[in-house]
Amino acid sequence: ESHGGAMKIGITQNNVGVDSYQTTYEKAFIEAAEGNDMVETIVLDAGGDVARQIAQMEDLIQQDVDAIIIWPTNGEAVIPAVRKAHQAGIPVIVTNSNIAEQGFDFVKSFSGPDNITQGARSAEIMCDKFKEMGIEDEAQVVHITGQPGYTTAIERAKGFEDRLPEVCPNVTVVDTQPGDWNREKSQQVMEAFLVKYDDIDGVYAGDDNMGVGALNAAKAAGRDGIIFVGATNFAVGYEAMAAGDYWGSIYQSPVDDAKAALQTAVDVLSGEEVPFLNYFDTPKITQDNMGDFTKPVF
Amino acid sequence: MAVFDKREIGSVLAKQGILIAFALFMIAFTIANPKFISVDNVFSVVRSSAILGVMALGVTFVVISGNLDLSVGSMMSFSTIVVLDLHDKVGPALAIPLMFAMTLCLGAFIGFLVGYLRLNSLIVTLGMLSAIHGLTLTYSGGQNMDIADKEGTWFSVFGQGTALGIPVPILIFVALAALLGLTLARTPYGRKVYAVGGNGTAATFSGIRRARTVFTCYLISAGCVATAGLIQASRSLGSQNTVGQGLELEVLAAVILGGASLLGGSGTIFKTVIGVLILGFIQNGLLLVGLQFYVQFVVTWIIIILAVWLDIAAKRGKLWSMIA
Amino acid sequence: MTQPVLRLEDIVKTFPGVRALDGVSLSVMPGEVHALMGENGAGKSTLMKVLGGIHQPTEGAIYMGDEKVVMAGPLEAKAKGIVFIHQELSLAEELSVAENIYLGELPRKSFGRVDWATLTKKTDAILGKLNVGFDARTRVGDLSIANQQMVEIARALTVDAKAVIFDEPTASLTDAEKVVLFDVIADLKRDGVGVIYISHRMEEIFKITDRISILRDGQYQGTVNTAETTEEAVTQMMIGRKLDLSRNAAHHELGEVALEVKGLSCGKLYKDISFEIRRGEVVGFYGLVGAGRTEIAETLFGLRTPSAGQIRLAGKDVKIDSPTDAIAKGISLVPEDRKGQGLVLGMNCRDNMTLPQVDDLKSGPFMAEGAEVAIFDQYRDRLDIRTPGWKQKVGNLSGGNQQKIVIGKWLSMHPEVLIVDEPTRGIDVGSKSEIHKLLRELAAQGYAVMVISSEMPEVMHVSDRIVAMYSGRIMRTFTSEEVTEDSLIQAISGIGQEVA
Amino acid sequence: MQKVNLSVALKGGAIWGFIVLELLFFSIAGEYLSVSDKAFMDLENMLLLFKQSAPIGIIAMGMTIVMVNGNIDLSVGATFAIAAIILLDSMTWPIFAGLGDWVIPVAWLLALTVGTLLGALNGLIVWKTGVDAFIVTLGSMLGYRGIVFMFNGENPTSHLNWTLVDFAEAEFLGLATATWFLLGVTLVMWFVMARTVHGRNAYAIGDNREAAVNAGIRVGPHMMINFAIIGFLAALSAVVFYSESGSVNPNDGQLYELWVITAVVLGGTKITGGAGNVIGTFGGVIAIQLLRKGLGHIGADTSTVNLVIGLILIAVLFLDKQLNIKGKEELRV
Numbered sequence A: 001e002s003h004g005g006a007m008k009i010g011i012t013q014n015n016v017g018v019d020s021y022q023t024t025y026e027k028a029f030i031e032a033a034e035g036n037d038m039v040e041t042i043v044l045d046a047g048g049d050v051a052r053q054i055a056q057m058e059d060l061i062q063q064d065v066d067a068i069i070i071w072p073t074n075g076e077a078v079i080p081a082v083r084k085a086h087q088a089g090i091p092v093i094v095t096n097s098n099i100a101e102q103g104f105d106f107v108k109s110f111s112g113p114d115n116i117t118q119g120a121r122s123a124e125i126m127c128d129k130f131k132e133m134g135i136e137d138e139a140q141v142v143h144i145t146g147q148p149g150y151t152t153a154i155e156r157a158k159g160f161e162d163r164l165p166e167v168c169p170n171v172t173v174v175d176t177q178p179g180d181w182n183r184e185k186s187q188q189v190m191e192a193f194l195v196k197y198d199d200i201d202g203v204y205a206g207d208d209n210m211g212v213g214a215l216n217a218a219k220a221a222g223r224d225g226i227i228f229v230g231a232t233n234f235a236v237g238y239e240a241m242a243a244g245d246y247w248g249s250i251y252q253s254p255v256d257d258a259k260a261a262l263q264t265a266v267d268v269l270s271g272e273e274v275p276f277l278n279y280f281d282t283p284k285i286t287q288d289n290m291g292d293f294t295k296p297v298f
Numbered sequence B: 001m002a003v004f005d006k007r008e009i010g011s012v013l014a015k016q017g018i019l020i021a022f023a024l025f026m027i028a029f030t031i032a033n034p035k036f037i038s039v040d041n042v043f044s045v046v047r048s049s050a051i052l053g054v055m056a057l058g059v060t061f062v063v064i065s066g067n068l069d070l071s072v073g074s075m076m077s078f079s080t081i082v083v084l085d086l087h088d089k090v091g092p093a094l095a096i097p098l099m100f101a102m103t104l105c106l107g108a109f110i111g112f113l114v115g116y117l118r119l120n121s122l123i124v125t126l127g128m129l130s131a132i133h134g135l136t137l138t139y140s141g142g143q144n145m146d147i148a149d150k151e152g153t154w155f156s157v158f159g160q161g162t163a164l165g166i167p168v169p170i171l172i173f174v175a176l177a178a179l180l181g182l183t184l185a186r187t188p189y190g191r192k193v194y195a196v197g198g199n200g201t202a203a204t205f206s207g208i209r210r211a212r213t214v215f216t217c218y219l220i221s222a223g224c225v226a227t228a229g230l231i232q233a234s235r236s237l238g239s240q241n242t243v244g245q246g247l248e249l250e251v252l253a254a255v256i257l258g259g260a261s262l263l264g265g266s267g268t269i270f271k272t273v274i275g276v277l278i279l280g281f282i283q284n285g286l287l288l289v290g291l292q293f294y295v296q297f298v299v300t301w302i303i304i305i306l307a308v309w310l311d312i313a314a315k316r317g318k319l320w321s322m323i324a
Numbered sequence C: 001m002t003q004p005v006l007r008l009e010d011i012v013k014t015f016p017g018v019r020a021l022d023g024v025s026l027s028v029m030p031g032e033v034h035a036l037m038g039e040n041g042a043g044k045s046t047l048m049k050v051l052g053g054i055h056q057p058t059e060g061a062i063y064m065g066d067e068k069v070v071m072a073g074p075l076e077a078k079a080k081g082i083v084f085i086h087q088e089l090s091l092a093e094e095l096s097v098a099e100n101i102y103l104g105e106l107p108r109k110s111f112g113r114v115d116w117a118t119l120t121k122k123t124d125a126i127l128g129k130l131n132v133g134f135d136a137r138t139r140v141g142d143l144s145i146a147n148q149q150m151v152e153i154a155r156a157l158t159v160d161a162k163a164v165i166f167d168e169p170t171a172s173l174t175d176a177e178k179v180v181l182f183d184v185i186a187d188l189k190r191d192g193v194g195v196i197y198i199s200h201r202m203e204e205i206f207k208i209t210d211r212i213s214i215l216r217d218g219q220y221q222g223t224v225n226t227a228e229t230t231e232e233a234v235t236q237m238m239i240g241r242k243l244d245l246s247r248n249a250a251h252h253e254l255g256e257v258a259l260e261v262k263g264l265s266c267g268k269l270y271k272d273i274s275f276e277i278r279r280g281e282v283v284g285f286y287g288l289v290g291a292g293r294t295e296i297a298e299t300l301f302g303l304r305t306p307s308a309g310q311i312r313l314a315g316k317d318v319k320i321d322s323p324t325d326a327i328a329k330g331i332s333l334v335p336e337d338r339k340g341q342g343l344v345l346g347m348n349c350r351d352n353m354t355l356p357q358v359d360d361l362k363s364g365p366f367m368a369e370g371a372e373v374a375i376f377d378q379y380r381d382r383l384d385i386r387t388p389g390w391k392q393k394v395g396n397l398s399g400g401n402q403q404k405i406v407i408g409k410w411l412s413m414h415p416e417v418l419i420v421d422e423p424t425r426g427i428d429v430g431s432k433s434e435i436h437k438l439l440r441e442l443a444a445q446g447y448a449v450m451v452i453s454s455e456m457p458e459v460m461h462v463s464d465r466i467v468a469m470y471s472g473r474i475m476r477t478f479t480s481e482e483v484t485e486d487s488l489i490q491a492i493s494g495i496g497q498e499v500a
Numbered sequence D: 001m002q003k004v005n006l007s008v009a010l011k012g013g014a015i016w017g018f019i020v021l022e023l024l025f026f027s028i029a030g031e032y033l034s035v036s037d038k039a040f041m042d043l044e045n046m047l048l049l050f051k052q053s054a055p056i057g058i059i060a061m062g063m064t065i066v067m068v069n070g071n072i073d074l075s076v077g078a079t080f081a082i083a084a085i086i087l088l089d090s091m092t093w094p095i096f097a098g099l100g101d102w103v104i105p106v107a108w109l110l111a112l113t114v115g116t117l118l119g120a121l122n123g124l125i126v127w128k129t130g131v132d133a134f135i136v137t138l139g140s141m142l143g144y145r146g147i148v149f150m151f152n153g154e155n156p157t158s159h160l161n162w163t164l165v166d167f168a169e170a171e172f173l174g175l176a177t178a179t180w181f182l183l184g185v186t187l188v189m190w191f192v193m194a195r196t197v198h199g200r201n202a203y204a205i206g207d208n209r210e211a212a213v214n215a216g217i218r219v220g221p222h223m224m225i226n227f228a229i230i231g232f233l234a235a236l237s238a239v240v241f242y243s244e245s246g247s248v249n250p251n252d253g254q255l256y257e258l259w260v261i262t263a264v265v266l267g268g269t270k271i272t273g274g275a276g277n278v279i280g281t282f283g284g285v286i287a288i289q290l291l292r293k294g295l296g297h298i299g300a301d302t303s304t305v306n307l308v309i310g311l312i313l314i315a316v317l318f319l320d321k322q323l324n325i326k327g328k329e330e331l332r333v
């Protein structure tokens, strides 16, 4: 507040460039910051490496920024670094995926989607569709998860696997393999599933990139009638939905995500009250209601 | 005069340890799940191995010439993104040659650094791994690249088409393997590649232009990468920036599994193909058996080491003495 | 009668496709210098490797004193007092001379530290005995080949040896260093050590050895007392026939000048070199190690850029900027370092031999393998190369046969100017005289031949003229009529005036 | 003669010259581009630099001896992760419940032991099968990573022990704990490689393996010891780092092998073995960390960072080559 009026806000992101969600997030963040005369930003990327992220936290503290936004590579490992910022009097805002409870004392606010709920919603989308088709008592589902070890991947998988038996107790998840957030890898995994299982009714993928990879495999093998449900509705997923190949997903905008994080930081620095958990809504999107949503830009 | 050993024929056979390894674990997987050997599955594995395989063909040249190429994964992402982007801008007929030209430029740059400037290939290609990734991100703005009209383009033929009942990627892979295999084994150029990798100084003393030979190896590698990128792009008609990430090590593993020495001077295209198939079938087989992915990691580790060890033991004649 | 220090009994060693040793028995007495002779590929090195624990014998036994011993590895052999000076240099170039000499047995202090003081002291003592011009700390990679050989030899003096094996130690030494080596051997002999000495040089054998054992094709031919035999007799045992050692003295007509060098200089390596070689002429270059002869050859072959001077081929000024260029202009070079520069060891014999002409041996886009095999066969017969077949890896051939492959490789190019650098290093007497004859024949056919050699008999034997070099300069040029050993030695030691 | 000395000094010094260049560049560019008021070459920032170099740096010291030895270890990242898991997980094991904070040294010891054993296992396979170290460790890079996931599925393993964190965050004589470990390891490895028989034999084996075998050096066990050393150091790196962060993701340490190798080669170690030293490696590690830090300081975005880091690696190599050219007289092979 004192430095010539401008707020210096540093952000250390998880792994930009690994997918277009994170890239779009970075772009949107920079744009939002440039649109605000009161804000100067230092934008860093940890490349998925905890050690690098902690070093970046130290660098930001050393550079005396006014606030730090962190997209944790690991929700627990960064706690001591967050504590350091806290001790240095720098407010910390967590974005996209939260840090563990032990660290809550050291952060001002979290802003982002609720991944567990997302997983649960995907389960509901799938179950509803099965009921509509009348196969809720026999359907077999395969599950393609994101990159092993990533919080987002873990939380979505957990949300899905906990919720599915609640809504559709007779649907079985016959196999789970990671697709590493990667369309090609997911396609390969699906190819093997198709050989292995003669009867697959549904595919849940941790995001639409992987979902579309699986869809490509099914198309190539000529297997129709499979219900594909994903998460993080990417442009490819939206298109596949429009084409009638892909059933549903979860609508989540990286632009909203980035703007929310920056706004939270600005609010904190301006002394406004902010809620501690600042979830932005991520609604269900299916072929039925997709008209209500614009096509994702990423 | 030297006496010929009577067991020579047997020992020549016994030297093909890698083939024995391949056969052994094909049998093991088939017992575990008979679908493993079904035509559908075999086609599916070979088709998805084709991308890795085509890249491995080029890297075989580089490795035999005594160098490494760790940039192929990153470069494949680049080709894929570029050809997809250009597809909608200038149409497929122009997009393909343009993408090949751009990828070959990257290959030429590496070839120049390693061949003519004699810089260490491990570091140069490690650097290029990162630099080309940056280039791809800049080119695409970090966004996924997708073809607008996925149904109406003939571009999908390279990845999804079939001819004579065989998937096109497999045909490309086989044709390229034959072409490059003959080049390596039977042409003067192939001989030069072996000589340069075996002993670069002696090759120079024999009038072989070492720099030019290494340079062309990287061009071949880049050409293969571009082909792989083409298949990849055509297969899914859309892609992420990271589509080739991590493939460099898989490719290298396949080449070395096939028996090429990292020191250069040895290896063949045929064996690389075997290496590629082994890797492809391991991955697929373990999926079919239904192991957790992390158990697959461990099993892959053991299989790779056993296969290479078997090969080495066979070459040293130990295997033969164990059997006989 | 004293006991032999070492006794080998019925040693058989087979490699895949090769029976390298076929029942060899041999004994070495204390204080004896025992020569081992045989043609290239006869099995000498293999026998010694069996003794040194590097190869395990397929059959047979080794005794030391009364005791039957098994040399399970080099370490065991060393522990039993057997020191092995290898034919092929076996040094770590990045390490110092001292570390190389004591490789595997560096003196230790507390905490596993190297005892540098002791190491340097011991090494300097040995180097002092050898009278060499470098010290313990020099990096081995910075030494000339000859000096590297001296480092190998120094290893013989490090331990209390019972037996020392020298496998062609003099192949790359000049006369001065040979004298030192022979002193070392005399010392060992005095101390009661059994010495096994492998060499193709008759004059050395007859000068320093007590007995000679002969191998032919892996088979033991017998042992004779050196004092009671003659060169001819030994040669006959080795090759099974008599050898014509007379010089092919016939002078042939010299043609026009094929190669002319004027005022050629290359930095500090050599200065103001001028000479000419006519068609039909063999010109020998003689000098001490480091005289700069190799560097001249390398310049002519496009591997170095001269700083001044001209090169003319058949009367035309040329610039040679690469070996490819040199080959195209009709120059061939048989390099001095066969392992490093001459051969791709992992490649087979045929492919090595045809390497410089791969582009010319095509049928369609492919190699004409039949033509390649024909070339290989031709030079295998002409040079008597011993190998189970063209498919054999060159790295598995004996040292001498490797050298022959290099020579064959360059002869098959039919060059206008043939440069050979130390062409008979490690070559047996029979083949050596074949090669000498060949060089003369080539000249007779109109080739211009430049022979670089550190063996005086060789240069005197084959040359029409001899260029004596000292320290990068030409001291004098002799015709074969006027040259004498004394005047040649004088010229290469820097005494005498410059006649360019 | 003087000229020779200068060129020798330059030869070993390419990396240090490059570090100076980086410092100058980022200081000047920082004046214009950086949002921060603090100078790049601020003392505190430089001290941070050492601390932040520790995770890669400690492993790089081990990689130096392994590479000088003529081998390579691609599995260090996975070993790093396994050691971290053992460290954090073992503190919660019931058998150690009664130990209080004494569980810390026990956990350290366990993690280090496991790291050493994993390294030794690589070495044993290389020794006994004769398979190239590149393949063996490429395989175990996969295999060890699989073991990481077996511990706790895809979930992170966490145990935040504030005593441990406070120790790890502590400073002694102005230097952070991690910095002391980095300096200590560098010193010890320098001693091992330059002064001990084991170290000298490592050079001999890497330089000319056949000669070493002929000289009676037991190459197999020797290499295994070096693999054990790098396993130990990978574990030590994990122990130092995770004491401060308290949680490990199953894919932590990925790509470390590439960064470590890059640092070692930039520091002048020959990939084929036989030449190199830890002081150069130290320079290589610092150069890489400076680059990362500096690019962040001047606000480069992700794609630029990737592009620049890649091209700079190549530029350093080029510089090094130019300094090593002996002159026109050199043989052109």
Ligand SMILES: Nc1ncnc2c1ncn2[C@@H]1O[C@H](COP(=O)(O)OP(=O)(O)OP(=O)(O)O)[C@@H](O)[C@H]1O
Residues within 6 Å of the ligand: B002, C015, C016, C018, C019, C020, C038, C039, C040, C041, C042, C043, C044, C045, C046, C047, C087, C386, C387, C396, C397, C398, C399, C400, C401, C426, C428
């Ligand atoms: N490792 C090996 N594999 C196959 N054959 C080998 C091997 N080592 C040696 N030989 C063969 O054994 C025979 C004897 O070789 P050796 O090196 O003992 O000859 P040598 O008498 O020392 O000859 P030179 O005088 O040329 O050194 C040769 O035919 C050679 O090709």
Ligand SMILES: Nc1ncnc2c1ncn2[C@@H]1O[C@H](COP(=O)(O)OP(=O)(O)OP(=O)(O)O)[C@@H](O)[C@H]1O
Residues within 6 Å of the ligand: C141, C142, C143, C144, C145, C269, C287, C288, C289, C290, C291, C292, C293, C294, C295, C336, C452, C454
């Ligand atoms: N390995 C080396 N490192 C540095 N300088 C060398 C090396 N080898 C040779 N030289 C130098 O190069 C020059 C010529 O060396 P070289 O021994 O090749 O000459 P030469 O006349 O060919 O002798 P020869 O053929 O008997 O070996 C000398 O000044 C020598 O000191």
Ligand SMILES: [Mg+2]
Residues within 6 Å of the ligand: C044, C045, C046, C087, C167, C398, C399, C400
């Ligand atoms: Mg020999």
Ligand SMILES: [Mg+2]
Residues within 6 Å of the ligand: C290, C293, C294, C295, C336, C421
């Ligand atoms: Mg010479």
